[in-house]
Amino acid sequence: MTENLAGPTALTDREVQRATMRRAAERRSLRTSAWSMCAGTWQIGVWFWAIVLIIAGIIGYVEVRTDILDGSVIDGVVSGSAKFFLFVMGIITPLAMIAVHVAAGGTRRSFIRSAWFTAVFLGLTFAVVAAALGYVEWLVFRSQGWSPELDRAQLYVDGGQVGTAFLVQLFFCSVYWLSGAAIGMGYYGFGVWRGTFAIPLFLVPLVLVELAFQSGYFGRPFAQAVGLADAQVLTAVVGGLLGLAAAAFAFHLVTRSVAIAPVTT
Amino acid sequence: MTAPTRPEPFGVELQDVTLSFGKDEKHPALDGLSLQVRPGTITGLLGRNGAGKTTALSLIAAMRRPDAGTVLVDGEDPFENAWAMAGTQLVRESGDTIAATKVADSLGYYAELREHWDANLAAGLVDLFEIDLRKAPESLSRGKRSALGAVIGLASRAPLTIFDEVYLGMDAPSRYAFYDALVEDYTEHPRTIILSSHLIDEVERIFEDVVIVDKGRVLLAESVESVRARGVSLTGTAAVVEQFVDGRRVLARQRLGSTAQVTLFGTLDDAERAAATEAGLELGAVPLQDLFVHLTREERS
Numbered sequence: 001m002t003e004n005l006a007g008p009t010a011l012t013d014r015e016v017q018r019a020t021m022r023r024a025a026e027r028r029s030l031r032t033s034a035w036s037m038c039a040g041t042w043q044i045g046v047w048f049w050a051i052v053l054i055i056a057g058i059i060g061y062v063e064v065r066t067d068i069l070d071g072s073v074i075d076g077v078v079s080g081s082a083k084f085f086l087f088v089m090g091i092i093t094p095l096a097m098i099a100v101h102v103a104a105g106g107t108r109r110s111f112i113r114s115a116w117f118t119a120v121f122l123g124l125t126f127a128v129v130a131a132a133l134g135y136v137e138w139l140v141f142r143s144q145g146w147s148p149e150l151d152r153a154q155l156y157v158d159g160g161q162v163g164t165a166f167l168v169q170l171f172f173c174s175v176y177w178l179s180g181a182a183i184g185m186g187y188y189g190f191g192v193w194r195g196t197f198a199i200p201l202f203l204v205p206l207v208l209v210e211l212a213f214q215s216g217y218f219g220r221p222f223a224q225a226v227g228l229a230d231a232q233v234l235t236a237v238v239g240g241l242l243g244l245a246a247a248a249f250a251f252h253l254v255t256r257s258v259a260i261a262p263v264t265t
Numbered sequence: 266m267t268a269p270t271r272p273e274p275f276g277v278e279l280q281d282v283t284l285s286f287g288k289d290e291k292h293p294a295l296d297g298l299s300l301q302v303r304p305g306t307i308t309g310l311l312g313r314n315g316a317g318k319t320t321a322l323s324l325i326a327a328m329r330r331p332d333a334g335t336v337l338v339d340g341e342d343p344f345e346n347a348w349a350m351a352g353t354q355l356v357r358e359s360g361d362t363i364a365a366t367k368v369a370d371s372l373g374y375y376a377e378l379r380e381h382w383d384a385n386l387a388a389g390l391v392d393l394f395e396i397d398l399r400k401a402p403e404s405l406s407r408g409k410r411s412a413l414g415a416v417i418g419l420a421s422r423a424p425l426t427i428f429d430e431v432y433l434g435m436d437a438p439s440r441y442a443f444y445d446a447l448v449e450d451y452t453e454h455p456r457t458i459i460l461s462s463h464l465i466d467e468v469e470r471i472f473e474d475v476v477i478v479d480k481g482r483v484l485l486a487e488s489v490e491s492v493r494a495r496g497v498s499l500t501g502t503a504a505v506v507e508q509f510v511d512g513r514r515v516l517a518r519q520r521l522g523s524t525a526q527v528t529l530f531g532t533l534d535d536a537e538r539a540a541a542t543e544a545g546l547e548l549g550a551v552p553l554q555d556l557f558v559h560l561t562r563e564e565r566s
Contacts, residue, residue, distance in 0.1 A: 018348050021272075025351035025380070032377040040366075096363055100371060102328060103361035104378040105351040105423070256345075259329035262357040263364055263402075 029106030033114035037097060038121050041089045041177075045122075048085050049129060052077050056133075071149045072159055074137040078130045079215055082169065083176040086122055090180025093118075094255075095188055102260045112255050115181055116248050123174030131166035134159030155213060155233055164233060168213050171240030175209040178247035182254055189258040198254075205247035212239020271381060274457040275339040275352055275425035277302035277325055282334030283481075284320055294320040295331065296481035302459060302474070304339075307451060309472035309489075310461040311553075313561050317481040318461045319357070322429050325459075326355035338425060351380065354423035356431050360414030362402040368413060369398040372420075379421045386450065387420035393442055407434030415443045419450055427459040432467075440464070444471060465554040475553065479561045489553070496551030497533055500526045505544050517555040528555040 056077045063069040094115055101111050138159030141148035148158040156164035182202040187195035213236050278301050285293040295317045302308045312318045323329050324336050327343040327350050336343060343349035362371035372391075376382045391398060394412035402410055414431045428447075432440050448471055451458060462468045469475075475492050477485040485492065496516060499506055503525035510527050517528040528551050533541065541548055 021351070021380075022347040025347040028380070029347075029351075029378050032374060036374060096365065099361040100363050100374055101378075102350070103326075103355060103357075104375045105353065106378055107345050107347050107350055109345055110347075257330065260323075260361075263359075263361045 025105065026107065026110050029101065029104075029110040030114045030117070033097060033101050033106060033111055034117045034121070037093050037114065037118040040096075041086070041093055041118070041122055042125070044089065045085075045126070048082075052081065053133075056137075069146055071147055072134065072137060072141070074133050075150045075159065078133065078169075079172075082126050082130055083172040086126065086173050086177040087180040089122075090119075090177035091184035094181045094251075095184045098185070098188070098255070098258070099260050099263045108255055108258065112252050115178070115251055115255075119174045119178040119181070119244075119247070122177050123170045123172075126173040127166045127169035130169040131159075131162050134165050135162045155215070155236055167233070167237065167240075168215055171209050171213060171237075171244065172215070175205050175240070175243045175247050178244070178251055179203065179205045182247060182250040185251060185254040185258065188261075189254050202247075202250050205243040205250065208243035208246060209240050212236045212243065271422075271454075272352055272424045274305040274455060275349070276304035276457065277425065277459075278335070278337040279321065279324070280335040280337075282321070282324065282331045282336060284324070284329075284331045293332075293481055295324075295334075297334070298478065298482055299334075300476050300478075300483050300486050302457060302476075304457050305455050306473040307447075307458045307460060307471055308474040308476060309465075309468060309553075310459055310476050310478065311465060311557050312461075312478040316478045316561075318478055319429055320481075321478065322355055322357075322427050322459065322461060325425075326350075326353050326427060328355065351378075352424040353427070354379070354418055354421040354425070355427040355429065356414040356418040357429045358414065358431065358433050359402070359407075359410035360417045360431075362410075362413065362417075364403040365401055367399055368396060368402055368405070371402060371413075372398070372417070375417055375421060379423065381422035383420050383422055386422075387416055390416040390419060390446060393446070394439060408436055408439060411435045412439055412443070415446075419446060422450075422454055423456065425457045425459075427461075429461045430463065432462060432464060440467065444468065447471065465557055466552070469553040472553075477557055477560055484560050492553060492556060493550040494532060496528055496530045496556055498526060498528045498549040498551055498555075499541060499546045500524065500549065501544070501546035505546060509541060509544060509546060516551070516559040528552065530556070530559060 056073045059077070060069070060073040063073065094111075098111060102108065138148045148160065150156070150158060155168055159165060179202055183199055186198045186202060190198060280299050282295050282298045283293055284295040298317060298321060310318050310322070324331055325338060325343065327345065330344050338349040338353060341349050343353065362368070363374065372387060376384060376387070394409065394416065396405070396409055396413055396416065402413060405413065411431055411434050415428070418426050418428050418431065432443070435443065444467070447458070460468060460472070469489070472489050474488050475485065476483060499509060501524070503520060503523055506525040506527050510529060514530040515527055516530050519526045538548060
């Protein structure tokens, strides 16, 4: 009788213990992977921002000395480069991490979630820096009596609109990083040819976010072409969220069952 | 804070597993492969190049999925299974590392993810193998990279630890240091270990079970004692040896001056053993390597 009762009870305890350990393992691998990708990107990101500041300083100095200063310098340097920097880091970072993550016992599922987290974290932090630099520049320009207006921005006219500037950079940086990650994993999982053919699909989130926020060289003509030139911030945020969701889904799609090749050096 | 409970060693079972890498292949990488690995043993996985060893191990470690068949680790499908994956450590050749950053970063990653990671053991082995933690894995020599893989495998203390040809590029002293460390740690912290190697002579002493695969199928899966009992080696005067083996299936022959050693396939009964001993022949167990060569050659012919 005792044996009959002990069987099911023991099984239940075992299952409960395993479920607890599964959850702990998932949390541990998500945390470790997210920390590695965020910290790894920021290690290089510090250099990126240092170079941005140096270049903006040189351009600003030359424009002031030659009397051709016409609007924000920081925005011109940051708007174009931050998202592309993160796009490239998005391609590189998950590719460098996926094999060691799975080999160390992490699931692809936790890796995907950590990549989603990383995209948003990098978007937030890069947006904070970009908006802060824009604001500081706006203060300096105002104190010097220079025009702080932007050349190409659509949703905000100068660095004084910190909140909007932050929002724009948040979506651009997050979506560009995640789309880069999807492209990188597409090559990893599908190989060179099929990975190349899949690129247009992975660029859809970028098109969405460029359309929604209409910044830079591409976004404004895109938006005009499809009649979205007068879209407001709320519409832009909805478009940005759609772009982010599309990029997150694309990364999930290519990573969820990917075969892990050995790291070769 | 209490230390995490150490889980029991994992068992492994593959049932009729098939996997192909492309239509152009002459035969699938795994062709209905079935095998079992007993929990708490050191199992040698042997096979010629392209036999399917690495592919089978990749499936066990959830690196990929089979086309058909069942893979079970500790009774569960390991693919995207947090329990099975957290308890399985596969070291492929040099181990999977973050190639471009410091060795310390890769070890740190494993230490964070592996619940039972032994940092002291890892540090001791890093010293033993003289691995520079400040270097990137990609800038280490082939042998040092393999030694790094050995460190990862041993320090992980995973209930299922798999070494897939981890010796590549390691010099003999390093290889023997690895074997010694493996046996010592296995004795103190029992777990299931699968060791794939071409250096059969070196590692057969530590195997408890052996699985031989060829062309994606299992040729033999037995305990080492059973395998060794499949044959016998005879050493003695060449003329006497040749006279005794006449008409029997010979796996290997070696001769040094007037002394010869012959490995026979099949067992000798008590009368034959007594006759051999009386004839001055020394009887020994069959070397695993001879049997491996014989079985895989026979399969291919």
